[in-house]
Amino acid sequence: MQYHRFRAMNTAILLAAEGPQSAQAFEAAQNFIEQSEQRFTRFKETSELSTLNRSAEDWFTVSPEMLDVLILALECHRATAGLFDPSILPDLQAAGYTQSFDLLLERDSDPIPVTSPRSKRIPFDTIDIDSLQGQVRLPKGMRIDLGGIAKGWIAEKAAYKMAEYSATCGVNAGGDMFLIGQPHGQPMWEVALEDPRNPIQDLMILLVECGAVATSSVVKRSWKQGDLQRHHLIDPRTSEPAETPWLSVTVFAPKAVLAETFAKSILIVGPKDAQSLLDHNPDISFIAVDADGQIWKSPVEKEKVYEYA
């Protein structure tokens, strides 16, 4: 297995591929990821997403890639009973996440101001999508953030770009990954589950077949806003950063967008309602870690989980 690392989408990207054409696979995937980042980022005024957000109330012609992500986002919004909701962007900004996280971390001496509560949020399913014409219309006042789904979508698409050169390959975009094929000499892919209380330590090794793995955490992207500790996972029911007993949730799913959106949704609802979210999605399973280091998992788990002896 050969590996290629670089940084994009404000996170570390790790590509893995086997075979003599690994270099071509890495190049194809990196080009795709960097182009996609320019399209889906909300931190650049010239990105397609920013332009779409400025076009509220007007029909806007989107690229096939943006159309695909928006349609999937709407499906995931419905599948998660509204817990995944890209229209939380104004809430995210009100919580202080107004610039890329790398820049946010540099604001130590420049505190993030506390803002007044927002007016009522407009649910994402009020968006109009004309898939035949390739056009989208956002309702007045709606602005969306695709950070909760685009990274997984990009990872999966990039993995399939790599698969044109390598039958066994994987993309790991900051913990959201898509894996194809069977690694040489191993029955399955080995994925280390990071300890959210101490990120340099691993809790266990997950043995994963082809498909997607995604982790959402309230620890990684967190910051201070006044006296409040904030993080980037907004609960659409309250429009505030979610209050959850879990520190991280890792989801296994056949599609990356499902893994990413369900990881966020399960983390938001916590142990009381997590399994109910999976009732209509039997292909999805999860592992959660709480503040005491206790590990929770869904009863239906196809993956084999190995702990260190």
Place this chain on the structure above:
Amino acid sequence: MNIYRKIIRIWLAIASFIGFIAGWVFLSHTVETKTVTYVGNTAVEMPALQAIPTVGSANPNSAVNNVQTFTVNRQSQSLFSPFMRTGGS
């Protein structure tokens, strides 16, 4: 010319012998690799589930706890750590 060949042969023989001894000593002091233990069969029958509350009507006291927990022994983790890691971003 012959003398140089002999010197190189002797040097290679000595270097190989020293390398062999060093490898032997190193391996004899290495901690035995520990195996991993399968814990995937720890599933417990959970009570019947209730439907998830719809957005905007969540009642934190209305649902049952239906996921199980298990603890992890975290010894010797440096022995086995793959490249792929997941922990959120």
